[in-house]
Amino acid sequence: MGITVFGAGAIGGVTGGYAALAGEDVTFVDKVGEHVKRLNEEGLRITGVRGEHKAKVKALEPRQLRGNLDLVLLCVKSQDTVASMESLLPHIGPDSTVVSLQNGINEPVIASYIGPERTVGCFVNWSADYHEPGHIEHGGEGTFHIGEMDGSITQRLSRIQGILSHTATTHITDNIFGFLWSKQISAGFYIANALGTSTMSALLDEHRYRPIFLALLREGVDVAKAAGVKLETYPGFDPMPLVDGDSNQTDAIFDEWADHYRHDLKVYSGAWRDVAVRKRPTEVDHLNGLIVEKGKELGVPTPLNERLVSLVKDVESGRRKQDDANFLEFEALL
Numbered sequence: 001m002g003i004t005v006f007g008a009g010a011i012g013g014v015t016g017g018y019a020a021l022a023g024e025d026v027t028f029v030d031k032v033g034e035h036v037k038r039l040n041e042e043g044l045r046i047t048g049v050r051g052e053h054k055a056k057v058k059a060l061e062p063r064q065l066r067g068n069l070d071l072v073l074l075c076v077k078s079q080d081t082v083a084s085m086e087s088l089l090p091h092i093g094p095d096s097t098v099v100s101l102q103n104g105i106n107e108p109v110i111a112s113y114i115g116p117e118r119t120v121g122c123f124v125n126w127s128a129d130y131h132e133p134g135h136i137e138h139g140g141e142g143t144f145h146i147g148e149m150d151g152s153i154t155q156r157l158s159r160i161q162g163i164l165s166h167t168a169t170t171h172i173t174d175n176i177f178g179f180l181w182s183k184q185i186s187a188g189f190y191i192a193n194a195l196g197t198s199t200m201s202a203l204l205d206e207h208r209y210r211p212i213f214l215a216l217l218r219e220g221v222d223v224a225k226a227a228g229v230k231l232e233t234y235p236g237f238d239p240m241p242l243v244d245g246d247s248n249q250t251d252a253i254f255d256e257w258a259d260h261y262r263h264d265l266k267v268y269s270g271a272w273r274d275v276a277v278r279k280r281p282t283e284v285d286h287l288n289g290l291i292v293e294k295g296k297e298l299g300v301p302t303p304l305n306e307r308l309v310s311l312v313k314d315v316e317s318g319r320r321k322q323d324d325a326n327f328l329e330f331e332a333l334l
Helices: 010-021 033-042 078-091 107-114 155-164 176-195 200-205 210-226 239-244 247-262 270-276 288-298 303-317 324-333
Strands: 002-006 025-029 044-048 053-055 058-060 069-074 092-100 119-132 135-148 169-172
Touching: 002 010, 002 078, 010 025, 010 044, 010 053, 010 069, 010 119, 010 135, 033 058, 069 078, 069 155, 078 092, 078 107, 092 107, 092 155, 107 119, 107 176, 119 155, 119 176, 135 155, 135 176, 155 169, 176 200, 176 210, 176 239, 176 270, 176 288, 176 303, 176 324, 200 210, 200 247, 210 239, 210 247, 210 288, 210 303, 210 324, 239 247, 270 303, 288 303, 303 324
Parallel strands: 002 025, 002 069, 025 058, 044 135, 069 092, 092 119, 135 169
Antiparallel strands: 044 053, 119 135
């Protein structure tokens, strides 16, 4: 099976790199010319939790794609989904499948181009960072969950499971949107990390901030419930005890969450790196922005998520500095 990794950044680089090391037929596609050049000339360097590996790979820019593609692993930022599908569409044949290894809930957008019969959802629960052209760091171990949009269990899921298992334990689910929505809810914390300078574990350890994060998560849960979504639990995050539990139980969950990040090489979220390191917009519109949009559609108030979106945009634009004091902006909304 030919594998095209569209977006050779953090998640795509690690996933495609480990698949290539396992002998799979992998082609990387990326819009950054220097990254493509380095991949072709020097190979892909993966460092991190499994030591250092060098994979000999082939890479293209999107304009160099030719013919119909078999399996596409779409690993771009949510804001790049539409442009990526425009590039991919001429290369989608009757046997093509696109799997979304993205943050956010992009499967409906992908399916609007190629149909749900060619679209597979994927929940990614491990971490990585793009460091420089040709170099990706695998920051933390975890799992994949994959599923069809209609919840059916198909033969192709088993084939995809085999490929993704080179990178992480991969589970097949009949409720992929339950996992994607749970991640969407937890993204309130990861996006909020971009507002300040503290690591993820330090923010979770700060008891003054916990009511803020809890209120952000509760808004997302309320929207998901109103949308009829059955939320799923995954290692590191169970939304329901946070919403329904007492303060002692909630503190225990935050303590466990903080401890998880103390043992991870990736100590800041991808959103923090977007702002502080890569100087580019975050995915806030497609994560918390989607919660706000769905909340308005369903009549569910989401004031903290709305404020988070506006604060992050201020930080992205330089109108506001990254500072932990930004979290105190939420206290008047509690």
